[in-house]
Amino acid sequence: MYDVIVVGGGHAGVEAAIASARLNQKTALFTLNINRIATMPCNPSIGGPAKGIVVREIEALGGVMGKIADKTALQFRILNSSKGPGVQCLRVQSDKIEYSKAMRDAVLSEPGIEVVGKMVEGIVVEEGKVKGILCQGGEVVEAKSVILTSGTYMSSKILQSDKVTESGPEGDPTTNKLSESLRALGLRTFRLKTGTPARVYTDSIDFGQTTIQPGDDRPYYFSNETKKEDVIQEQYACYLTYTNAETHKIIEDNLEKSSMYSGVVEGVGARYCPSIEDKIVRFADKERHQIFLEPEAASLDTTYVQGLSSSLPDDVQDAMIRTVPGLQNCRVQQYGYAIEYDAIDPIQLKPTLEIMTVENFYTAGQINGTSGYEEAAGQGLMAGINAALKNEGKEPLILKRDEAYIGVMLDDLVTKGTLEPYRLLTSRAEYRLLLRHDNVYRRLSHFGHDIGLVKEDHYKIIANDLKTIDEFIEKSKTLKIPHEPKYKEFFAKKESPFDSHDLSLYDAVKRPGISLEEMLDLMNIALRSDLVFQIEVEIKYEGYIRKAKKDAEKLRSMEHVKLTETLDYDAILNLSIEGRQKLQEIKPLTLGQASRISGVNPADIAVLAMHLKQEAKK
Structure with a gap:
């Protein structure tokens, strides 16, 4: 009997497991391969616009991503340094091999975590409350709480042209039974798609035809505990190049061979990280697109071709890649592909990431419809914290929109939902001047300290x-x-x-x-x-x-007005039909959250506020 079981060893899973263990919960992390913990199957980097601030927030709350990203970085760079502080952020080019090793070591050295190498095929629920998990072969393992962080591995398929292979990223196994188990519990799932570009051998690139992108002379770190001697002393460079008319012509001539346009793809792709085929179709007026050449690891002779994500056949990718300046004579180590997988509709979650209809069952990461390692890690940390707090009979931690980008993300997911892979952007935050990368410790460290994660x-x-x-x-x-x-x-x-x-x-x-x-x-x-x-x-x-603080305080007044989960919206007269349906489905915790639900109009909020006032008088 465990206090917390975490299913999945990706970026969400490791944060969830370490947080719950550090909060004195007997924790089991179920993952098929301990050597595949926190891998980077897509871009080898941490941070970037909004995402870099999330990593800093994870650090301020007592998580682990920031420290490990610092110590395994190949390059440090502050983005948007010429712009205002509300959009400045840190991005590091990561050594994907060392990052995964360091995360594995962090998990294995954490007292209270037991790593179990078994395939999980179902969630065991009795009378609306989670009881444990069902492993392959029929074994049931019990727990007070379960956190599912299956990433892109549920019913996943690798797609390239018209070829479909049932597989997780980089050939890892997938499972259809876990998705079926969730649907049997009444949860709604939907298909999403993401993709990855080719990797080429570094020694086959002519960097003289590209523009160097060096790191910062005075690096800024994710963690204030990181010292200069802890990080790489001679940073690696990235390089910038571009597609051209010849690249675009090859893609246009072969569009029907892409999984995106051949009818193979069922899921919805990421709007803010489209494939090169999608870019050519959607932005037909653009003469060129940026391509960044990024080192994958100090121990590897491979370069990640950022911006050239594709599901075209190998021969077409070969021709396309070799039109890009610097890549004319490159040798391809791995071709790009698309991956499709099951996710759950996040509107079925509470702001704590607990499933509404199943007590003590939490989900975190890409299963909730998000994209990116950083968004996943932020969710994993919050799920681990809230599962531990609930097991201890304590109040949950729910970050507000003016307190953290993590708060913005979770509120967006559970209040608005998503139909495509959700990516955090600075434009999603109303109070981004308050959510800067420099003030994270002021904003959040007291939460981490009060909980017990910040020593x-x-x-x-x-x-x-x-x-x-x-x-x-x-x-x-x-x-x-x-x-x-x-x-x-x-x-x-x-x-x-x-x-x-x-x-x-x-x-x-x-x-x-x-x-x-x-x-x-x-x-x-x-x-x-x-x-x-x-x-x-x-x-x-x-x-x-x-x-900004004054504006945030005005809106906070509605966040103080609590709504009970048992409130019967069908019994409240004068609510609009759509508003009543959405309120009944999402069951917001505060009047502020109710006001942000798509389909709930200002008149509905006024009616709801009047109803609460009348009930209070009674």
Whole structure:
């Protein structure tokens, strides 16, 4: 008898298992191959727009992805550095071999986790409550809670041209029985599709025809516990090249041979990560598309051809790839393919990721209709936390939309659902200036500490850093800049007035073109670079941040109005027909969540609020 069983050893599964074990739950992780834990069957990278902030959030809550991504990175790069802080984020090029090994070691070295190498074929439920899992051969293993993180392995099929192979990613086994078990429980499933490009041998690429994309000179890390000596000292480069008219002509001439256009594909593909065939059809006006050449691992002589995902036959892929500058003479190690799999409609979930109709049964990761390692890991962490909290009879952790991108993602999934692989974007967050990559510890570390995932000694370091930031901001308001030649010269170069002003450091940094780092250098004040960044953002954007917080607080008032799961919406007069149906199906936990349901209009919210007020009077 386990406290928590986690099914699946991908990015969601390892976060769920480690979180539950660290919260004193006797945990079993069921995975067929311990050496395939947290593999990267698609792009060998962690982070990127919105996703990089999710990794930082996982770190601040006490998860493991950030630390391991730092220590196994081949390159560090801050994206959107020329734009505002609300969209800046970290992306690392990962060594996919070392990343998987490090995750495997993290699982095996975690007390409280037992790794079991058995195929799971069903979920055992009695009287609406999970009892355990059914393994291949008929063995039932019991648990208080079960977390299903099957990724893209449920009823999965590899598709290339008109060839269909029942298989998981990279030839791993798949199972049809698990999907059937979920449908037998009354859960709705649907088909999704994703894909991957070719890998080519690195020594066959002419990088002289491409544009180098180096890492940052001063790397920024996912974890504040990562030290410079922990990471790679000489970063690997990525390279940029493009498709051209010849590439597009080959694809257009062979579209009917693609799985996407031959009628083989049943599932819906990812809108924000389309195949090259889909790009050519959807964006016919574009003369070229970006292709990034990314190293897969220090121990491998292979390069990932990012942007050239395809399910065309091998011979067509050969011809297509060799039209790209730098790849004319390349040797292909593995051709691209599409993969189709079963997912569940996430509207059937509570915000805790517990299935509405089956108590103590949770799902996390791509089974919930998402795409990406980072989205999966964030869900896995939250499912592991909430399963452990429920087993202990404690209140769940539900992050709000103004607290975390993880909160945005989960609210989107359980409130709006998805018909295609869901990908986190900065544009999905109403309060992205509040959800920056630099302020994750301020936003979330107290949750991780209160739960027990962020240890006391680490939390004290975080608290001390936050105190340093706050104290320096206050100090900067009274710290006057001396009227000395070096300062006059500096402000003259910046074309910023100075002589007639009694200027504080705080007001100086608020000015366009004046950086805090430059001012500290002039004033001979030493401060850690990551703290300097946070302080500068808080000063420069103080007005915008204050307004965003005020707007968020207005909407939060509706989040405080709780709705019970037993509320009978059919008995509430004057609700619209669609609104009543959607409310009855989703069973929102708060009036705020109800307001974000597609089909529930403002008039429905007003009627619902009036009903709650009348019930309160009674």
